[in-house]
Amino acid sequence: MKVSEILAGSKKAFPSLEIVPPLRGLTKDELLESIEPFMEFSPRYINVTSHRDEFEFRQEADGSFTRHLIRNRISETTVCAAIMSRYDVEVVPHLICGGSTAEEIESKLDNLAFLGINNIVALRGDCISGEKRFSPTPGGYRYASELVEGIRSYQGSSTYRRSRGLEADDRFFCIGVGAYPEKHFEAPNIETDIANLKRKVDAGADYIITQMFFDNKVYYDFVEKCRAAGISVPIIPGLKPLSTFKQLSVIPEAFSLDIPVELTREMTKAKDSKEALYRIGTEWCTMQCKDLIAHGVPAVHFYTMGKSRNITEILRECF
Numbered sequence: 657m658k659v660s661e662i663l664a665g666s667k668k669a670f671p672s673l674e675i676v677p678p679l680r681g682l683t684k685d686e687l688l689e690s691i692e693p694f695m696e697f698s699p700r701y702i703n704v705t706s707h708r709d710e711f712e713f714r715q716e717a718d719g720s721f722t723r724h725l726i727r728n729r730i731s732e733t734t735v736c737a738a739i740m741s742r743y744d745v746e747v748v749p750h751l752i753c754g755g756s757t758a759e760e761i762e763s764k765l766d767n768l769a770f771l772g773i774n775n776i777v778a779l780r781g782d783c784i785s786g787e788k789r790f791s792p793t794p795g796g797y798r799y800a801s802e803l804v805e806g807i808r809s810y811q812g813s814s815t816y817r818r819s820r821g822l823e824a825d826d827r828f829f830c831i832g833v834g835a836y837p838e839k840h841f842e843a844p845n846i847e848t849d850i851a852n853l854k855r856k857v858d859a860g861a862d863y864i865i866t867q868m869f870f871d872n873k874v875y876y877d878f879v880e881k882c883r884a885a886g887i888s889v890p891i892i893p894g895l896k897p898l899s900t901f902k903q904l905s906v907i908p909e910a911f912s913l914d915i916p917v918e919l920t921r922e923m924t925k926a927k928d929s930k931e932a933l934y935r936i937g938t939e940w941c942t943m944q945c946k947d948l949i950a951h952g953v954p955a956v957h958f959y960t961m962g963k964s965r966n967i968t969e970i971l972r973e974c975f
């Protein structure tokens with residue numbers, strides 16, 4: 657089932673969960689064990705992030721350099737197939753522009769369609785280590801809006817339609833895109849960023865998932881601005897519970913966002929107690945989640961980052 661259909665058919669807010677594919681070396685069973693605790697909540701779908709292959713150059717004995725692939729993570733498609741092999745749950749792989757040509761993206765779409773996966777979150781992708789700015793792959797896409805267009809035109813191709821018996825206007829893939837209530841770090845201002853978000857929706861995105869935020873007012877203001885700009889698709893809020901003192905500095909830098917003074921103060925007071933930090937972060941996120949549900953959001957997206965204890969506590973409290 658497509659996420660757009662789940663959203664349209666759902667009368668109350670539901671949780672959606674995002675997981676990160678495991679590093680190489682982990683087995684399928686270990687991966688499935690890590691998501692097992694979420695299954696008691698019967699998630700409607702699970703998002704699986706995508707990570708770019710990284711390469712390094714090594715000098716050979718003759719002085720020449722050779723390029724070597726350092727593939728750190730299992731691919732999103734493989735992880736989705738593993739989840740589908742055990743659970744009756746929809747999977748939503750993320751697809752990124754970075755590292756692939758348009759043709760290679762088409763090949764990924766073929767693989768997803770082959771598995772019967774008809775949900776995608778289309779993103780530009782993060783920079784690779786050593787890069788300050790995102791540099792598109794030659795023959796690839798520069799912005800997520802181009803990727804959305806690419807996905808839409810792929811399924812508009814006559815070969816693709818014929819092979820699946822689709823009518824010309826059938827959309828096989830339901831497409832989600834990312835958004836930044838506190839502005840994407842490269843955008844000159846929030847208005848420009850929202851205009852670029854609208855390009856993604858105009859290109860065919862069905863819904864939006866936001867970057868994490870720690871002050872719900874930021875999300876409500878953002879939704880209002882999006883609506884005023886003519887964006888009418890669902891905007892799913894993204895949450896992540898804090899659990900360590902270090903995150904107070906790491907998360908704002910990594911995701912270009914603010915952590916409210918009150919939460920910072922509470923966590924600083926508790927900085928020597930792991931359990932107290934965990935409790936403060938979990939309770940803050942629970943409070944955010946309850947407030948979002950009370951405001952009628954369609955779903956709440958959780959960045960689980962491989963942690964299940966705090967997320968399951970929050971789900972138990974809120975859903």
Ligand code: FAD
Binds near residue numbers: 840
């Ligand atoms: P875009 O929408 O392409 O925007 C990037 C920047 O370009 C913005 O500043 C935007 O304003 C600007 N822009 C867009 N279009 C134009 C245009 N036509 N002209 C000029 N400027 C333009 N990263 C991963 O690597 N893997 C993941 O799985 C992943 N999952 C994510 C899930 C969510 C819900 C979110 C919110 C982010 C995720 N990210 C992931 C991070 C994301 O890839 C980065 O934040 C990336 O820097 C931007 O991606 P985007 O799709 O929002 O880019």
